[in-house]
Amino acid sequence: MSDYLTVLLALTAAVSAQSEPPGVSSPVAQKCGPSSANIVCLEKYASVLPYHFFRNRTVEEPLTFGSTSVPNDTSFGLVQDADFLVFDHERAFELLGDSPTYDFVFEVSPAVHEAPVYVPSLNKLFMSQLAPPPGYLPQLVVDLNQDPPTLSEYLSDPPVYAPNGGTFYNGLIYWGASGGNLSIGGTEQRPGIRTLDPHTNKTTTLLNNYFGYYFNCVDDLFVDASGAVWFTDPFYSWFNRLTDTAPQLPAASYRFDPRTGSVSVVDTSLHEPNGIALSPDGKHVYISDTGAVSGDVTPAGPPGSPWNQTGARTVFKFDVVDNGTKIANKRPIWLSQDWVPDGLKVAANGYVLTGAGSGVDVLDEFGVLIARVQTNYTVQNFAWVGEDLTEFWIMGNNGVSRVRWGLKGQDLANLKGY
Ligand SMILES: *[C@@H]1O[C@H](CO)[C@@H](O)[C@H](O)[C@H]1NC(C)=O
Ligand SMILES: *[C@@H]1O[C@H](CO)[C@@H](O)[C@H](O)[C@H]1NC(C)=O
Ligand SMILES: *[C@@H]1O[C@H](CO)[C@@H](O)[C@H](O)[C@H]1NC(C)=O
Ligand SMILES: *[C@@H]1O[C@H](CO)[C@@H](O)[C@H](O)[C@H]1NC(C)=O
Ligand SMILES: *[C@@H]1O[C@H](CO)[C@@H](O)[C@H](O)[C@H]1NC(C)=O
Ligand SMILES: *[C@@H]1O[C@H](CO)[C@@H](O)[C@H](O)[C@H]1NC(C)=O
Numbered sequence: 001m002s003d004y005l006t007v008l009l010a011l012t013a014a015v016s017a018q019s020e021p022p023g024v025s026s027p028v029a030q031k032c033g034p035s036s037a038n039i040v041c042l043e044k045y046a047s048v049l050p051y052h053f054f055r056n057r058t059v060e061e062p063l064t065f066g067s068t069s070v071p072n073d074t075s076f077g078l079v080q081d082a083d084f085l086v087f088d089h090e091r092a093f094e095l096l097g098d099s100p101t102y103d104f105v106f107e108v109s110p111a112v113h114e115a116p117v118y119v120p121s122l123n124k125l126f127m128s129q130l131a132p133p134p135g136y137l138p139q140l141v142v143d144l145n146q147d148p149p150t151l152s153e154y155l156s157d158p159p160v161y162a163p164n165g166g167t168f169y170n171g172l173i174y175w176g177a178s179g180g181n182l183s184i185g186g187t188e189q190r191p192g193i194r195t196l197d198p199h200t201n202k203t204t205t206l207l208n209n210y211f212g213y214y215f216n217c218v219d220d221l222f223v224d225a226s227g228a229v230w231f232t233d234p235f236y237s238w239f240n241r242l243t244d245t246a247p248q249l250p251a252a253s254y255r256f257d258p259r260t261g262s263v264s265v266v267d268t269s270l271h272e273p274n275g276i277a278l279s280p281d282g283k284h285v286y287i288s289d290t291g292a293v294s295g296d297v298t299p300a301g302p303p304g305s306p307w308n309q310t311g312a313r314t315v316f317k318f319d320v321v322d323n324g325t326k327i328a329n330k331r332p333i334w335l336s337q338d339w340v341p342d343g344l345k346v347a348a349n350g351y352v353l354t355g356a357g358s359g360v361d362v363l364d365e366f367g368v369l370i371a372r373v374q375t376n377y378t379v380q381n382f383a384w385v386g387e388d389l390t391e392f393w394i395m396g397n398n399g400v401s402r403v404r405w406g407l408k409g410q411d412l413a414n415l416k417g418y
């Protein structure tokens with residue numbers, strides 16, 4: 001062998017050693033599992049990608065993991081269009097079950113779609129649609145008794161402006177009403193907690209102020225087994241001009257006792273506290289911080305909430321303490337892989353789900369990613385429906401979709417004391 005050739009071979013080896021790091025996962029993605037859906041398994045979480053890979057910064061819209069350019073492993077191309085991404089192979093197939101399906105069911109407006117609440121006695125899924133258009137008052141209802149299900153507008157009595165979170169407790173829908181205006185639907189409304197009796201269509205206000213101040217944007221909420229309502233109060237209604245008054249309170253999370261009327265703050269550390277959820281055993285509260293989407297809180301500030309690539313997009317876990325009235329031991333468990341962790345709910349088995357960008361991440365109780373459902377629209381929230389709560393509806397800007405799988409939701413209609 002000539003010296004020239006030896007040098008050339010050594011150089012070639014050095015170059016390919018640089019583009020293919022030792023330990024690279026290859027192929028990084030493969031089709032896997034039941035054929036009822038487009039399921040793609042990632043090898044070891046794609047933890048070592050071949051060079052040169054690149055995922056660009058998000059500018060105004062979420063840029064998905066699947067949009068990462070990985071020219072040296074064409075299998076990565078499977079990621080973008082998968083219905084389900086499988087990361088923890090064993091636990092993901094357990095939760096997907098024998099024949100998981102994903103269906104895009106309704107095209108909806110580009111507005112935010114939120115506050116999904118399943119009412120078992122009616123077999124209907126209620127959800128909200130926030131402005132635009134400004135002043136839009138009705139909610140939406142999916143009638144699951146129809147095949148295929150139908151979607152229609154719903155107006156309660158009196159109407160409730162801009163529910164941004166919802167849950168079901170003791171036969172009533174509890175709404176986190178996020179809008180505030182001197183005259184909306186003919187009356188004044190302020191952010192707070194409202195209930196709807198889905199059988200009479202009547203609504204009641206449980207809370208509309210904090211010692212005279214307006215809440216900023218009652219966003220998401222849950223009701224614990226004692227009947228206390230825990231809710232987040234970020235700033236979004238001002239950024240989106242769903243309220244006529246700039247924030248009067250810091251962004252915070254609260255616990256409200258409807259029996260006594262008392263409201264106590266439980267956390268003031270998050271930039272934009274958003275999703276909030278309780279573990280089935282009542283021992284842990286999860287709250288997401290979506291501060292990467294935020295804006296100007298001053299009265300003269302411009303509307304809008306621009307994206308900040310290095311801003312907060314974290315799910316935190318807390319322990320419930322002080323006889324069930326407070327939370328402590330805050331720790332981050334998940335940094336969203338896409339956009340911000342908006343909707344947040346806990347499955348019957350304790351798995352934590354968060355809607356973030358174009359999909360829903362399924363995490364274990366310690367924040368280890370098991371699987372992701374992918375959508376072609378930005379997800380705001382989701383809810384389980386049906387008799388055995390294994391049907392899962394997802395909604396967001398432009399779309400509503402349905403997943404059938406083995407992962408059960410918590411039975412809110414039969415919430416028991418701990
Ligand atoms: C990344 O995004 C920026 C801003 O949109 C764009 O200018 C740039 O060309 C993108 N880079 C690549 C490599 O795609
Ligand atoms: C990796 O990709 C780059 C750019 O596409 C290419 O120039 C290079 O030859 C590839 N390397 C290997 C080992 O395939
Ligand atoms: C209150 O809501 C009405 C109806 O959407 C709207 O026309 C009006 O501009 C709002 N007022 C303020 C101050 O935001
Ligand atoms: C409640 O509203 C629904 C949907 O608009 C309607 O079908 C139903 O008759 C109403 N119920 C009552 C008691 O008014
Ligand atoms: C983006 O978020 C980071 C981290 O919180 C912060 O330091 C930075 O000032 C933010 N940038 C803007 C433009 O708000
Ligand atoms: C703890 O909570 C229970 C049930 O909510 C209540 O009966 C009890 O009085 C509380 N204990 C204290 C010390 O407040």
Ligand SMILES: *[C@@H]1O[C@H](CO)[C@@H](O)[C@H](O)[C@H]1NC(C)=O
Nearest residue numbers: 104107375376377397398399
């Ligand atoms: C998402 O996909 C469905 C069909 O699968 C399509 O009807 C819809 O227009 C798509 N939405 C967006 C925002 O691309």
